[in-house]
Amino acid sequence: MNKVMLHVIETRNLRKAYGDFVAVDDVSFHLLPGECLGLLGPNGAGKTSTVRMIYGFSPMTDGELQVFGLDIRTDWRAIKARIGVCQQENNLDPDLTVIQNLQVFARYFDIPKAAAKAKAGELLHFIALQQRQKDTVTNLSGGMMRRLVLARALINDPELLILDEPTTGLDPQSRHQVWERLEELRANGLSILLTTHNMDEASHLCDRLIIMDHGKILVQGKPSWLVREYAGRDVVEVVNPSDELRSFVRTQPFMHDDLGRRIIIYGQEGEELFERIGRHFCKDDCIMRMATLEDVFLRLTGRELRE
Template sequence: MRPNSLRHLGLAATIGAMVRPVEATKLTKKFGDFVAVNGIDFTVEPGETFSLLGPNGAGKSSTMKMVSTVSPITSGSLTVLGADPQLDGRNIRQRMGVVPQEDNLDLELTVRENLVIYARYFGISWAAARALSNDLLQFAQLTERADAQVESLSGGMKRRLTIARALVNEPELLLLDEPTTGLDPQARHLLWERLYTLKERGVTLLLTTHYMDEAEQLADRLVIMDQGSIAAEGRPSELIASHVSKEVLELRFPAHPDGTRNRPEGLDRHGFRVELLPDRVLVYADDGEAALQTFRNNGVAPSASMVRRATLEDVFLALT
């Protein structure tokens, strides 16, 4: 990409640094009797990447739909770019980008037409929209496919085009709902690199994910959501430090012929917190090797063992 292209993106965020992009207080969303989001509090600071992490059904997408001004809040309060999404939806959307969970590109149009037509909705002139589309195609690494029909693109390309489309209005705040779900590893890493570029330019990112590695890669701060509530909040490293040990020992035991695992009883009686998963046992310990020795000394004989650094996945399993 050209060195100067899209440099303007971060500028708006810098100027708007006095306003918090998102402030939610006791934010609640109900569908009939079902409480999708249960009184959550969170704040996104200018220029940071903030992540909502949680399993399917945790309330992430409902939260995103409220922030994107599409879905009315049930109770609590929510301000987006300093304004009320209910009353000022149009003005907020003028300065925000939205990458939905499902790509909703216009399949009847070419790659470039998708960008140009979308820019028109933001009041950008045809000439400016065409010029902008060149920059965005470079950003999305789709310049060679500019005149291709969208239908012919791979999943990763469609995702990058959807993200490029969300940047047509130089948003101060970019919402990304499960940006890499369904992509292969190469496509994911390329997308992370693109998002990291935006972050370096100062664009505020609010993203949901159920991938721990994604949150660890991108997020400055995150909340872990479960069943509509926030289970934990902090920086990735803080969450790991405060909710799990430094290291994790993974133990595997042989399977019975009937499919159950031949696990010894009372694995939690050796002074460590353990998590029993269907395929393996996690042992939280600051020194994994020492923990393994303790188990062996007590007659526990796993068929395989591994010591690794704790990740957000462990925090997630510990909390949910």
């Protein structure tokens, strides 16, 4: 195997500054071939700024960024020819029909007409929109548009697919439709980089996650490992906790968040501890559940609103 393809994406101390504001601050990570890597973070964490540098849309301010072993600053055109991108907005071409959206886009990659036609047909089948190929895109539903954006990103048979919040604003049915398509692509070995703030999406699709905030990487790892490491195995949520519980929790070694009206206790192995809490401190207002990625996310990025 070629040395340069060890990493599909490799960044070292990648930075993006807009004037005084640093949107991406010394970010270093890599993406392995065939891997689905998720960038997870609240609004304004620097996810979109990061991926925009990777697909050659925004010039980087500082650091190193290689895609397919090529430098984005010098080989941007060669890199962009091998990437498929779903940007955050549905920027389909409203002046064109469904099929024309694919065929005209294929031209931007210099794909010959016959090959583009065949590929467009195949992709419409893949996203189940063959029946609508002559429709203008403004007549499509939100979910259909998103699927078409995905198909458009695949027109050049990319080796890397970059998805910027692929399912934001979709209803659950449409979201699962998109996920199914993505799972199929992943199973076929396509390398995927996606940004999201949807925890289900992250744990559903990603082999590995990077949680970002304020332009920095907080943690990275497999979703299950992150949950175990940062939120434990089980969680007890106690509504209107008593003072006894508060002081009890403080004396114990396990992680907890005191939100005032609610205490969230993260248990590692401690089934006994949990039983004790259940027996002694809970009347009706205790919930015991599995720890989730959302716990990890909120613990690491805080609970304040991001606006």
